[in-house]
Structure formats: C-alpha cells, structure tokens
Amino acid sequence: MNPERVLDGLDPEQLQVARSLHGPVCVRAGAGTGKTRAVTHRIAYAVASGVVAEQQVLAVTFTTRAAGEMRTRLRALGAPRVQARTFHAAALRQLSYFWPQAVGGPQPTLVQNKATGVGQAARSCGLNLGRTELRDLTSEIEWAKVTQTRPAHYEEVVAAANRATPLPPRDVARVFDAYEELCREQNLLDFESLLELTAGLLNDRPDIAETVRRQYRYFVVDEFQDVNPLQKLLLDAWLGDRDDVCVVGDSSQTIYSFTGASPRFLLGFPERFPHATVVELVRDYRSTPQVVHLANELLRSQTGTSGAGHLELVAQRQPGPDPVFLECDDEPAEAAAVANRITALMDSGTPAREIAVLFRTNAQSATYEQALADAGVPYVVRGAARFFERPEIRQAVHTLRGAGKAASTDAEDPDLVTTVRQVLGPLGMTEQPPEGRQARERWESLAALVQLAEEVVQEHGPAATMATFTAELDARMATEHAPETPGVTLASLHSAKGLEWDAVFLVGLTEGTMPIVYAEDEPQIAEERRLLYVGVTRAREHLYLSWALSRSPGGRRNRTPSRFLDGLRPASSAGTTRSSSRSRPVRVECRICGATLVEAAERKLHRCSDCPADYDEQLLEWLREWRREVAVEQRVPAYVVFTDATLQAVAERAPSDSRQLGRIPGVGAVKLERYGSAVLELCAQARQQRSAHAERS
Structure with missing residues (x-):
C-alpha cells in the first residue's frame, strides 16, 4: 500500500503529527480535536513507510477501552500487530516473561x-x-x-x-x-508495585533492559497529562537514553491530581527535550461554535500557573443552539426541568443514548433517577450503582424501615428530619462531612436521604411520620427500572472523561458543589474548573447548565451559582431560563373528582390513579400487543415506545385525529410522526367495534 494513502483525510496539524516520524514529539491536543486519529495515523504511516516494524511499537494508554479503540483503528489502518496496552498490562507482560531469569522461584500473586x-x-x-x-x-x-x-x-x-x-x-x-x-x-504484588518492580528490573539489569529496548523502540503515550510519577519512572526505564517517544495530552483536562497524576510532565516535555517537535491540535470537530466558545471562555478567566498550557479551541462544525442556563428554585424543580427538556429533545429526534446528565458527586444522581423514572425516560447510571442499589443506601433503608416499624404510625412526629438524622447517625450521617473521598461520598448519599425527609415534611407538614417517610422510600424504590438497552446516561463528571453526547446537562452548578466544598486552595479550585471544562466539552450540540437556589421546596434560597459561571451566563435574569417549584407544572385537575394531580402518570391520565377508569379494555389490549411487537422489532424496552400510563390515556380518550393524539402527554411530535398512524388506526377499529356492538344491542 502507498504510505501516503494513510494520510488521507488529515487536517494540516494532524498531518504534521503523522509526518513527524521520529521523536521526541509532543502533541498538545484539545478536546474533540482528533488526537487518537492523529497518533494512530502516525504509527500506521511509520509502519507503512518502513521506519519501524509493527512489533517494535508500544502504544500506552490508561484504560483498556482506550487501548482497545486504538488497536481497532490500527487494524483498520493496516498495522494489526502494534502493541496498544495500558501501563499495567505492558508491565505485567514484561515482568512475567523475565521473572524466571531475573528473580526465579514462584511468581508473586x-x-x-x-x-x-x-x-x-x-x-x-x-x-x-x-x-x-x-x-x-x-x-x-x-x-x-x-x-x-x-x-x-x-x-x-x-x-x-x-x-x-x-x-x-x-x-x-x-x-x-x-x-x-x-x-x-x-509474595503479593499490587498494581503500583508491579510498575515499580518492572522499572527497577530494567534499571538494575542492563541485559534485560537491552532486550526490552531492542523489542520496543517506538513509543506513544496517550493522555500524558494523567501520568503519575511511578508511570513516568517506568516510561523512562523503557526509553533509556533514547528519545523516540510521542506523547499526547491536554493539560486543561487534568482532573485526577488526587490520584497522583500531574500535568507537569506534559508541560515540561519541551524543556526536557529542547529539540522536540511540538504540535498543537486546536480544531474542534466535536462541538458547535457555541459550545466551543463557552469552553474557551471558561478557561480564559483562569490565571496564574494553573492556567498554563490552555489551548484555544477553534470550532469546525456548523453553528448550533446557544447553551441554556437554567436557574431553579430547588433541586426537585431542577431535576423536573431537566427531565422535561430531555423529553422534548427525545420527542424532537435526539436518541436517549445521545443524552447525558453529568454531576459532581454520585449522590446527586438520586434526584435525577427519580425525575427521569417519573417521566418514563429510560436511563443508565455510569460508573456507580443506582442510588437505591448502593450498599450504604440499602443498609440505610433497612435501618429506616426498622425504625419506622418501631415508631407508632398513628402518632405525629413533630421532627421527622431530626429522627432520620439520628437513625442514620451510626451509619455515618455526621453534622460535617468527613475527610476521605469514599467516606465523603457515603456521607453525601446519606445526606440525600435526609433531604428526602425534608421534602416529605414540606409536603405533609406536621403530619409527616416515619411511616410516611418509609412509604415514600418504598414508592421511590419501586419506580426505579432497569432498562434493557442504554438510555439517558447519568454519570459523574470524572467518569464522563473520554465520552461525548449530542446533548449534555451539567447540573447542580452551585458554590459548594462546583467547586466542591473541600476544594480550598488555588490548585484545587483550578482542577474543579478543569472538571467543569471536561463536562462542557462532552457536548456536541445541545448544552444545558443548571443550578438550584435551595435544596428542598420551600427552603431558604441561599445558594449561589458557581463562580465558574461568572461572565458566562447572561447578566440579566431575562437571559436565564427560570424554573421554580411554583411554576414547574401547571395545575391539572382530576376529570372525575377534581383533585389536583401531582404524579406524572396521573397527569397523563387526567385522573387520580384510584378514580374509576372509563377506557376501552379491548383497545388497551390491542395497544399493548402493538407496542410489544414494535418493541421487539426495534429491540428496545416496551416503555421506550410508550409508557403504560400513555397507552392507558390513549385508550381512555380514543383520539380520532393527530391533533387529539398529540395533546396526550407522552406522545410528542417525534412519536406522533413515528407511531401516530398505527395508534389512530387501532382507535378507529375500536370505535367501529363499539358502534357495531351498539347496533346489535
């Protein structure tokens, strides 16, 4: 194959990377600029040009997913035998091979x-x-x-x-x-000792080092901003006195300093290798100009050493919608507003799998899991168990149920929130969050249960008891569904690194959460800003940034938007979408008894769940059978087509035209276009059957 064909389709900067066949090379690549494309084409071009044999290349990255993606691309480019591995996988392979001759005896476990x-x-x-x-x-x-x-x-x-x-x-x-x-x-070996022992082996045994360096003489290291000192020690041992290495990274995406990662190796690369080729990739092919502009502005205000190395991205896509800033009265209102926006996006054609809700801590997911479940939107939680499946929450719910049974269900509890706090105290619910990342995450999950107790008191007033609270817990646990296929992604900002979606919702953007309350000094605050930058740059087209002024409905509105939004969000309230607990849903009354409807399913039906239904049972059965067939054909869960509540609403109203069908909550423009004809045909058949039955009677 002509080596030059490997370079087809690369932009000028990517082409410069690919043509820089000999190290040292430093590629500073911004989000969405095609860094993996550039370095895999560089490797394939070097192989096709005869500069290096496939077996002499070692491409190192941080996750097995990234390594797998790199191998897939290299295979498509005609270099299937290139080794693309994580640091740990490469070290384990080498240590296992040389252990008999270098150490002898049984290998460590x-x-x-x-x-x-x-x-x-x-x-x-x-x-x-x-x-x-x-x-x-x-x-x-x-x-x-x-x-x-x-x-x-x-x-x-x-x-x-x-x-x-x-x-x-x-x-x-x-x-x-x-x-x-x-x-x-x-005789145990953990992953850190694995890297250290491999590096030590290469440094202490020149013969083994020579063998390894003869095998691998062409190195590529991805995500170099996340390298820690131990990984850098191993890389230096691999290289020896050579410099044929290409490193790729973006200091603006350094978000793992708490694990020992440091961008100083990336930023200091040209100083260590003064003759290095340095290429900057700034053409952003992922996001619209509106998203790219916001991302640039977010980092532009970062000053001092923490802002060193910031790349100014240049958008390559066509213009899209402006980012939406959403201010809400309270957290449930914020979650409901997000669920409503997601429903609208899905109705307009955005697949659920192309939508993500990103938050700072895993404990924040509970409110959004509930809001999406209420709206009938499928979702998956990435990087953490669903809220009610987490060990600490399962233990807490079990303890709360026991406390609820022990209390009198008839007597009023004047201070439910205090009772819940006391019950959760032995499990870790302290007044102040503890030190330690895991302990703090556990505390935040328990704090979410305390917040739920506050919402129950807000709704029921002095009549709220432990029995009321545990009943609400049971109801919320029952609504959690496990989708059979991917839906809307719920994820922490850290676990979203390396991913992208058409629409991204960045939620909970208040002081104390973003930046997190325990980020105190300038480097920690700067890392929080970079974490938000990572979230912003996950969005291809639609970007929503939201915050709530209070935690619970009716609570004190003493929260302030994140300092990172200063200068980004509209200066006047007229430019910011408002969503409050007072205006969240319009008042809907039961068409049978006149009561105000609160639950999403009841609002779809326009009646209380326990009020008598007046639907055509045959029509409902036909609709369910039709939905089952469509779901099987499209390989999606049945509720993705229409929820049970929507089907029942259709059966009760039996619409005769598209306008009437489109007014039913849960239908929407996209589903109306996709399924409207079939549903209306079933409704017409049901009316004909009823008419024929009436004539016979």
Missing part, C-alpha cells in the same frame, strides 16, 4: 483487591476500620505509592503538601508499612 490486605494490616496495627474508612485508606496508600512516598517519610510529605488524610498521618504510615510487609511475606 497479583493483588486483585488491595483493600483486603490493607484491612489485615490495619487490624495488625490495632485499628478496626469500617468499609468506607478502609476504601479511603487504601486510596491513600495508592497515592503514596504512585508518588514514590515511603512509609518512613509519609508524615513529612503529607505535612509539607498540606494534604488531608483519612486517618491521622501516623496511623496511615503504620498501616502502610504493615501492608508492605504483608505483601513481602505472602
């Missing part, structure tokens, strides 16, 4: 669950830790290992860094030391 060993070490130090404390301690030990901090120096290092620790630093150091001793005694 790779630790799959480090928390088990850390727990044993903690107990040997006289510490009995809960599951959440143990996870935080394990993460802290991982941080120490990737930053090459030894147990003996741990206290000194964290004091100099002013780092918050999940346990007193002395206790962390003791457990850390005991854990390392346990691994030595039991």
Whole structure:
C-alpha cells in the first residue's frame, strides 16, 4: 500500500503529527480535536513507510477501552500487530516473561483487591476500620505509592503538601508499612508495585533492559497529562537514553491530581527535550461554535500557573443552539426541568443514548433517577450503582424501615428530619462531612436521604411520620427500572472523561458543589474548573447548565451559582431560563373528582390513579400487543415506545385525529410522526367495534 494513502483525510496539524516520524514529539491536543486519529495515523504511516516494524511499537494508554479503540483503528489502518496496552498490562507482560531469569522461584500473586490486605494490616496495627474508612485508606496508600512516598517519610510529605488524610498521618504510615510487609511475606504484588518492580528490573539489569529496548523502540503515550510519577519512572526505564517517544495530552483536562497524576510532565516535555517537535491540535470537530466558545471562555478567566498550557479551541462544525442556563428554585424543580427538556429533545429526534446528565458527586444522581423514572425516560447510571442499589443506601433503608416499624404510625412526629438524622447517625450521617473521598461520598448519599425527609415534611407538614417517610422510600424504590438497552446516561463528571453526547446537562452548578466544598486552595479550585471544562466539552450540540437556589421546596434560597459561571451566563435574569417549584407544572385537575394531580402518570391520565377508569379494555389490549411487537422489532424496552400510563390515556380518550393524539402527554411530535398512524388506526377499529356492538344491542 502507498504510505501516503494513510494520510488521507488529515487536517494540516494532524498531518504534521503523522509526518513527524521520529521523536521526541509532543502533541498538545484539545478536546474533540482528533488526537487518537492523529497518533494512530502516525504509527500506521511509520509502519507503512518502513521506519519501524509493527512489533517494535508500544502504544500506552490508561484504560483498556482506550487501548482497545486504538488497536481497532490500527487494524483498520493496516498495522494489526502494534502493541496498544495500558501501563499495567505492558508491565505485567514484561515482568512475567523475565521473572524466571531475573528473580526465579514462584511468581508473586497479583493483588486483585488491595483493600483486603490493607484491612489485615490495619487490624495488625490495632485499628478496626469500617468499609468506607478502609476504601479511603487504601486510596491513600495508592497515592503514596504512585508518588514514590515511603512509609518512613509519609508524615513529612503529607505535612509539607498540606494534604488531608483519612486517618491521622501516623496511623496511615503504620498501616502502610504493615501492608508492605504483608505483601513481602505472602509474595503479593499490587498494581503500583508491579510498575515499580518492572522499572527497577530494567534499571538494575542492563541485559534485560537491552532486550526490552531492542523489542520496543517506538513509543506513544496517550493522555500524558494523567501520568503519575511511578508511570513516568517506568516510561523512562523503557526509553533509556533514547528519545523516540510521542506523547499526547491536554493539560486543561487534568482532573485526577488526587490520584497522583500531574500535568507537569506534559508541560515540561519541551524543556526536557529542547529539540522536540511540538504540535498543537486546536480544531474542534466535536462541538458547535457555541459550545466551543463557552469552553474557551471558561478557561480564559483562569490565571496564574494553573492556567498554563490552555489551548484555544477553534470550532469546525456548523453553528448550533446557544447553551441554556437554567436557574431553579430547588433541586426537585431542577431535576423536573431537566427531565422535561430531555423529553422534548427525545420527542424532537435526539436518541436517549445521545443524552447525558453529568454531576459532581454520585449522590446527586438520586434526584435525577427519580425525575427521569417519573417521566418514563429510560436511563443508565455510569460508573456507580443506582442510588437505591448502593450498599450504604440499602443498609440505610433497612435501618429506616426498622425504625419506622418501631415508631407508632398513628402518632405525629413533630421532627421527622431530626429522627432520620439520628437513625442514620451510626451509619455515618455526621453534622460535617468527613475527610476521605469514599467516606465523603457515603456521607453525601446519606445526606440525600435526609433531604428526602425534608421534602416529605414540606409536603405533609406536621403530619409527616416515619411511616410516611418509609412509604415514600418504598414508592421511590419501586419506580426505579432497569432498562434493557442504554438510555439517558447519568454519570459523574470524572467518569464522563473520554465520552461525548449530542446533548449534555451539567447540573447542580452551585458554590459548594462546583467547586466542591473541600476544594480550598488555588490548585484545587483550578482542577474543579478543569472538571467543569471536561463536562462542557462532552457536548456536541445541545448544552444545558443548571443550578438550584435551595435544596428542598420551600427552603431558604441561599445558594449561589458557581463562580465558574461568572461572565458566562447572561447578566440579566431575562437571559436565564427560570424554573421554580411554583411554576414547574401547571395545575391539572382530576376529570372525575377534581383533585389536583401531582404524579406524572396521573397527569397523563387526567385522573387520580384510584378514580374509576372509563377506557376501552379491548383497545388497551390491542395497544399493548402493538407496542410489544414494535418493541421487539426495534429491540428496545416496551416503555421506550410508550409508557403504560400513555397507552392507558390513549385508550381512555380514543383520539380520532393527530391533533387529539398529540395533546396526550407522552406522545410528542417525534412519536406522533413515528407511531401516530398505527395508534389512530387501532382507535378507529375500536370505535367501529363499539358502534357495531351498539347496533346489535
């Protein structure tokens, strides 16, 4: 194959990357600029040009998904034997191969669950830790290992860094030391030691290093802004005194500093290699000019060293809609407004799988899970269990149910919120959030239950009891559905890295959440800004940014929008969409008893769920059978076609034309166009059948 054909379709900057066949090369690639395309074409072009053999290339990235995508692209470009692996996979392969000749004896067992060993070490130090404390301690030990901090120096290092620790630093150091001793005694190897041991092997054994460097002489490292000191140590061992390496990254997307990642290796690459070729990819092919402009403005206000390396993106797509800023009275109103917007997007043709709701903490997902379930919108939770499936929530609900049964269901509870707080206290519901990432996430999940108690009190007033509260919990758990196919994505901003959607909702953008309350110094605040930047750049076309002025309906409206929105959102309230608990839904009355309807399903039916129905049972059966056939044909869950409540509303009203059908909540323009004719035909058949039956009678 003509090597030049590999370069077809590349833009000028991507072409410069691909033609830079010899290292060192530093590619600073902004979001959506085609960095994977550029580096895979560079590898394929080098192979096709005879610069390097496929087997001599090692492309390293951070996730198995990214490595798999790179292998797929290289296979399509005619380089199927190029090794594309994660750091850990590459290190394990090499260590396993050289272990017999370098060390001898039985190979160590790779630790799959480090928390088990850390727990044993903690107990040997006289510490009995809960599951959440143990996870935080394990993460802290991982941080120490990737930053090459030894147990003996741990206290000194964290004091100099002013780092918050999940346990007193002395206790962390003791457990850390005991854990390392346990691994030595039991011949265990965790992922951090795997990298360190492989690097040490290459540095201590010139013969082995020579073998590896003969095998791999052409290196590509993706997401270089996320490299930690331990990974950098291994990369340097692979390279030796050579410089044939191409690194790719974007310092504006550094969001994992808490794990030891640092953008300094990317930003300092030209200083280490003064003769390096540096290419900037700034043509954004992912997002509309409106989204790109907002992303640029978000980082432009970042000053000082934290703003170093910011790339100004240049949009390549056609113009699209302006980003929407949505201010709401309270969190339920915000979630309902988001669900309404999502329904409108789906009705206008945007697939559910191309929509995402992104939040700062996993605990925020509960409100959106409920709002989407109420609206009949399918969803999937990425990177975390659904709210009611999380271990801490399952334990909390079990405890709350027990407390509800113990209390008198007849007596009024004048202070339900305090009671719930007291019940959850032994599970971790403290007045102030604890230190430690896992412990804080657990606390935030429990705080969401306290917030639910506040909403129950707001709705029921003094009559709210523990029985009322547990009944609400049961009702909410019952509405959670597990979609058979992907729906709207609910995800934290961290887990959204590397993904993209047509429409993105960035929610909960208030001070204390974005930036998070425990981000205090300038570098931490800067990282929070970059995290929001990652969220913004996930959107291809539609972007919504929302916040709530209070947590619960009727609560004090003392929250303020995130400082990161200053200068981005419209200066006047006229430019910001408002959604409040007072104006969220228009008042809908039951057509039978006249009561105000609240639940989404009841509002679709225009009657209370327990009021007598007056629908055509035969028509409803026909509609359900038709829906089943359509769902099977389209390979989607039945409720994606129409929910049960919508079908029942159709059966009750039996519309005779498209205008009447389109007025039924849950139909919408897209579904009307897609399914309207079939539904109206069934309604007409039902009317004919009723007419014929009346004539015979």
